[in-house]
Each structure stands twice: as structure tokens, then as C-alpha cells.
Amino acid sequence: MYKYVAKYFLLERVYKFCNFFANKALLAGLFGFFIMSYICLFILPSDSVQSEVYRILFVHVPSAIMSELIYLFLAVNGFIYLVWRTKISAIFLNSAISIGLIFTALVLITGSIWGKPTWGTYWVWDARITSTFILLIQYVCLLALKTSFTTRQIADQIISILSIIGAINIPIIKFSVNWWNTLHQGPSITTSGSSIDGEMLYALPLMLIAFMFISLSIFLRNIQFEILLRAPSKKEIWRDHG
Amino acid sequence: MDSLELVFICYAITLLSMSILVVVSRGTLFNKLKDLRDEEHD
Numbered sequence: 001m002y003k004y005v006a007k008y009f010l011l012e013r014v015y016k017f018c019n020f021f022a023n024k025a026l027l028a029g030l031f032g033f034f035i036m037s038y039i040c041l042f043i044l045p046s047d048s049v050q051s052e053v054y055r056i057l058f059v060h061v062p063s064a065i066m067s068e069l070i071y072l073f074l075a076v077n078g079f080i081y082l083v084w085r086t087k088i089s090a091i092f093l094n095s096a097i098s099i100g101l102i103f104t105a106l107v108l109i110t111g112s113i114w115g116k117p118t119w120g121t122y123w124v125w126d127a128r129i130t131s132t133f134i135l136l137i138q139y140v141c142l143l144a145l146k147t148s149f150t151t152r153q154i155a156d157q158i159i160s161i162l163s164i165i166g167a168i169n170i171p172i173i174k175f176s177v178n179w180w181n182t183l184h185q186g187p188s189i190t191t192s193g194s195s196i197d198g199e200m201l202y203a204l205p206l207m208l209i210a211f212m213f214i215s216l217s218i219f220l221r222n223i224q225f226e227i228l229l230r231a232p233s234k235k236e237i238w239r240d241h242g
Numbered sequence: 243m244d245s246l247e248l249v250f251i252c253y254a255i256t257l258l259s260m261s262i263l264v265v266v267s268r269g270t271l272f273n274k275l276k277d278l279r280d281e282e283h284d
Contacts, residue, residue, distance in 0.1 A: 026264065033260075037253055053245035059256045102263050110252045117245050214260050221267040228274045235282070238275055 009088040012237045015227050018220035025220065029213030036207045044200050056114040057196075062208040063106040066215060067135060068170050070100035074142070075167035078160030087230065090156040093163065094146055095222035099215050101139035107132055119183055127176035128184035131169060138166045152230065 040058040047054035074093055081089035111129065112122045123129070142159055149155040177186045188195045196204070228238060 033257070037257075041249065041253065051245055052249055055249045056252045059252055063256070098267075099263065102259050106256055106259055109255055113248050113252050117248060214264070218260075218263050218267045221264075221271050225267070225271040225274055228271070228278065232278055238278060 009086070011087070011227050011231055011234065014088065014091075015224055015237050018224045022217050022220040022224075025213045026217035029210050029215075029217060032206065032210030032213060036203060036210055040203050040207065044203060047200075050118060053114060053117050056110055058203055058207045060107060060110040060114060061204060062211045063103045063110065064132070065208055066211055067100055067104040067107055067132075068173060070096050070103065070215075071135065071138070071163070071167060071170055074100065074163040075170075078163040081156060081160045082164075090152075090160070091223055091226040091230065093156070093159060094226050095219055097139060097142045097146065097159075098222065099218055101136070101143060103211075103215075104132065104136045104139055108136060124183050126182040126184055127180040128173065128182050131173040131176050135166075135169055135173060138162075138169065142166075 036058070040055055044055070046052050073096055077089040077093040077096075080086060081093060108129070111132075115124075116122050142162060145159055145162070146155055149158065176182060177184055189201075194201055231237060
């Protein structure tokens with residue numbers, strides 16, 4: 001099983017795959033982002049309570065989902081790296097950190113801008129916002145640790161361990177609005193239904209997909225960079241590819 | 243500042259930050275490729 005899977009993750013194959021899909025994913029993501037932005041800004045009706053400002057939802061929520069999903073991805077890859085010592089997991093881990101950092105910063109910035117007209121303040125230290133701020137610090141630490149060790153192997157091990165330990169923050173972020181009394185609203189979409197009208201709701205997953213394609217394109221380029229860092233002597237990997 | 247301006251600011255920040263990330267990731271990769279090719283020629 002391991003050998004069967006491993007042959008698909010040979011660095012040369014992964015590099016070629018990334019090179020083939022990076023630009024396509026970027027084009028698809030940007031196309032989706034512009035189309036969905038137009039729909040969210042000009043087509044969807046305004047909200048009966050929040051008026052126009054609710055439109056921030058369509059960048060705030062996908063950013064939040066991305067920041068949490070990427071951290072879970074880091075933790076899974078960290079676990080795989082520590083157990084099976086697969087080089088590709090360390091490459092995936094290192095390639096995703098900067099993307100998660102940007103999305104976490106976006107959640108906090110857009111949430112803060114949304115908070116001013118709805119809550120009357122840019123910032124409060126409530127459970128959801130504080131736990132998301134901690135996630136941002138975790139990403140910053142991981143990014144700093146990437147280049148803080150003399151050998152790449154030690155850095156990979158430390159980052160893997162920290163990403164696994166830090167994953168405890170993800171359920172805290174998710175359930176903070178249920179566990180504590182927060183200024184941040186509770187979940188709008190639950191297993192029993194959604195409090196967002198169907199006319200507006202469909203835009204949310206579509207914007208998320210656009211974000212995923214843009215992230216994938218950045219991720220693929222980061223993977224290529226990490227492969228070059230780790231195997232610069234393997235000229236067959238990079239000689240024929242742009 | 244009215245609420246629609248705040249919305250536009252949020253979308254602009256999102257697009258700008260993702261664009262920066264795209265440019266940085268491509269830039270670092272192509273610089274590394276250039277370095278490797280230069281080393282090979284030397």
C-alpha cells in the first residue's frame with residue numbers, strides 16, 4: 001500500500017503536476033472570485049437588518065473556513081511526517097503555512113471592519129476573536145520556525161509537533177460561540193438548517209471554491225519551491241520546466 | 243464612511259492580499275530556478 005501510494009509522490013512527478021496545474025488553478029480561482037464578487041456586491045439583495053454591510057460575510061466566512069481547514073491540513077501532514085517520515089508531507093506542511101497565515105489575517109481584518117457598524121467596535125476580546133487571534137500567532141510562529149534551525153529535518157520535526165499540538169485550537173474556535181457567551185454570533189449554518197436565506201446562501205460555497213482554487217495555485221507554486229530547496233542537485237526535476 | 247464603502251474595502255483587501263501571496267510565491271520560485279540555472283552555467 002505504502003509503495004503504491006509513494007510512487008505517485010516522487011518529487012519529480014509532484015513538481016511536474018504542480019507546474020501543469022498552478023496557472024490553471026489560478027485562472028479558475030480568479031475567474032470565480034471576480035464573478036462571485038460581482039454577484040455578492042451587485043446582484044444579491046441587501047439584508048433586512050444589516051443592510052449592505054452583510055456582504056462582508058462572503059469574504060469573511062470563506063476566509064475563516066480556509067484558515068481552519070489549512071491548519072487541520074498542517075496537523076495531518078505533521079502527523080504523517082512524524083510517523084512515516086515522508087519527505088512530501090514536510091513539503092506540503094511548509095508550503096501551506098503562508099496561505100493559512102494570510103487567510104487568518106483576512107478573517108480578523110474583515111471581521112474587525114464588519115464589527116464597527118454592527119457591534120460599534122473594531123475589536124473585543126471575546127472567545128471567538130481571541131481564539132482566532134491565537135491561530136494567527138500560531139501561523140506566525142510556524143513561519144518563523146521554518147527558517148530558525150540549521151538543519152531542515154529538525155525544523156520539519158518541530159513544525160510537525162507544534163502543528164499537531166496547535167490543532168487543539170481548531171475545535172475551540174469552532175465551538176467557542178457555543179461554549180462561552182460571546183459578542184460574535186452563533187453558527188448560522190447547522191445540521192438542522194441555515195438562518196441565511198437561500199437566495200444569499202448559495203454564494204457562500206461558490207466563493208469558498210474560488211478561494212480554494214486561488215489557494216491551490218499558491219500552494220502548488222510553494223511546493224515547487226520547497227522541492228527545489230530540498231533537492232537542488234536533481235537537475236532532471238527543474239531543467240526542463242518553467 | 244458608509245457601509246457599502248466598508249464592504250468594498252473588505253473585498254479590495256482580500257483581493258490585494260491574495261494577489262501579494264500569488265506574486266510572492268511565483269517570485270520566490272522563479273528566483274530559485276534562476277539561481278539554480280545560473281549555478282549550472284557557472
